[in-house]
Amino acid sequence: MSKATSESTTTAERTTTGETDERVDPEWSNYEFEGTPKMAVEDLDVYYGDDHALDGISMEIPERSVTALIGPSGCGKSTFLRSLNRMNDRIRSARVEGSIRLDGEEVYADGVDLVELRKRVGMVFQNPNPFPKSIRDNVSYGPRKHGDLETGLLARALGRDDGDELDELVERSLRRAAIWEEVNDRLDDNALGLSGGQQQRLCIARCLATDPEVILMDEPASALDPIATAKIEDLIAELAEQYTVVIVTHNMQQAARISEQTAVFLTGGELVEYDDTEKIFEDPESQRVEDYVTGKFG
Ligand SMILES: Nc1ncnc2c1ncn2[C@@H]1O[C@H](COP(=O)(O)OP(=O)(O)OP(=O)(O)O)[C@@H](O)[C@H]1O
Numbered sequence: 246m247s248k249a250t251s252e253s254t255t256t257a258e259r260t261t262t263g264e265t266d267e268r269v270d271p272e273w274s275n276y277e278f279e280g281t282p283k284m285a286v287e288d289l290d291v292y293y294g295d296d297h298a299l300d301g302i303s304m305e306i307p308e309r310s311v312t313a314l315i316g317p318s319g320c321g322k323s324t325f326l327r328s329l330n331r332m333n334d335r336i337r338s339a340r341v342e343g344s345i346r347l348d349g350e351e352v353y354a355d356g357v358d359l360v361e362l363r364k365r366v367g368m369v370f371q372n373p374n375p376f377p378k379s380i381r382d383n384v385s386y387g388p389r390k391h392g393d394l395e396t397g398l399l400a401r402a403l404g405r406d407d408g409d410e411l412d413e414l415v416e417r418s419l420r421r422a423a424i425w426e427e428v429n430d431r432l433d434d435n436a437l438g439l440s441g442g443q444q445q446r447l448c449i450a451r452c453l454a455t456d457p458e459v460i461l462m463d464e465p466a467s468a469l470d471p472i473a474t475a476k477i478e479d480l481i482a483e484l485a486e487q488y489t490v491v492i493v494t495h496n497m498q499q500a501a502r503i504s505e506q507t508a509v510f511l512t513g514g515e516l517v518e519y520d521d522t523e524k525i526f527e528d529p530e531s532q533r534v535e536d537y538v539t540g541k542f543g
Pocket residue numbers: 293296298316317318319320321322323324325336338
């Protein structure tokens with residue numbers, strides 16, 4: 246008998262009856278890619294009180310590319326996303342162990358400026374959450390808050406006033422978020438008067454206005470109709486030319502359409518498999534991953 250046969254039981258008990266009867270092989274999530282990792286996660290554990298939400302996650306996120314996170318409800322996708330820009334710090338019961346680096350620098354080091362971190366690693370949420378303010382004020386909110394628009398020294402040196410600078414920023418951000426054509430004649434209208442899909446693109450524009458490097462998206466299209474979803478998907482593809490995008494989605498087709506690599510989290514907060522999206526959907530190593538992507542559970 247070949248050696249391979251005698252060793253085959255070391256990786257997986259090939260059962261399809263449930264989600265739990267499989268030994269996870271660390272090799273399955275050891276994804277090797279060309280290019281630079283933008284973020285590197287090592288041995289990440291997250292607890293909520295005694296609840297172990299993420300269990301020993303290690304993965305590197307490639308620069309200027311779309312990475313999808315998929316897995317059944319409760320497996321820790323949002324928790325993972327929030328770890329990347331320390332949004333979990335805001336949850337009292339949350340405790341984070343391990344290492345996350347952004348361009349090689351530890352995100353969890355003492356003294357990290359969280360405002361600066363969240364500017365570099367921006368976030369877009371599941372439900373569009375524009376402020377009850379004008380479209381213009383929504384987009385300029387971040388840069389104003391960070392003080393980027395207030396000094397105006399450069400603008401004055403160039404003979405422009407702050408208003409020009411602000412208008413440029415608003416237009417540039419709305420254009421990048423593919424919503425400028427739809428709103429340029431009503432920038433002073435309340436953002437809550439926009440459709441859901443428009444509101445979500447406005448929120449993306451608001452995120453882009455602070456010039457992030459990484460954009461985290463937690464199911465950004467799940468509250469939208471198919472046409473609005475298609476617009477967001479096109480937009481994400483464009484953003485990946487310039488930004489590092491990490492997106493959680495429940496929609497397998499969406500993950501397959503828009504991402505270059507996919508990480509599959511399963512019950513217990515484990516990262517089970519991480520690889521090229523095509524490999525994950527067409528020929529995954531893990532039986533549970535195959536069952537999940539083909540809709541047998543979750
Ligand atoms: N703020 C919180 N306080 C306590 N426990 C939490 C909190 N947020 C998440 N959890 C728990 O951590 C685990 C992972 O939750 P998380 O929201 O990250 O899952 P998810 O994969 O994003 O699920 P979904 O697909 O439903 O959004 C769950 O057991 C959840 O109950």
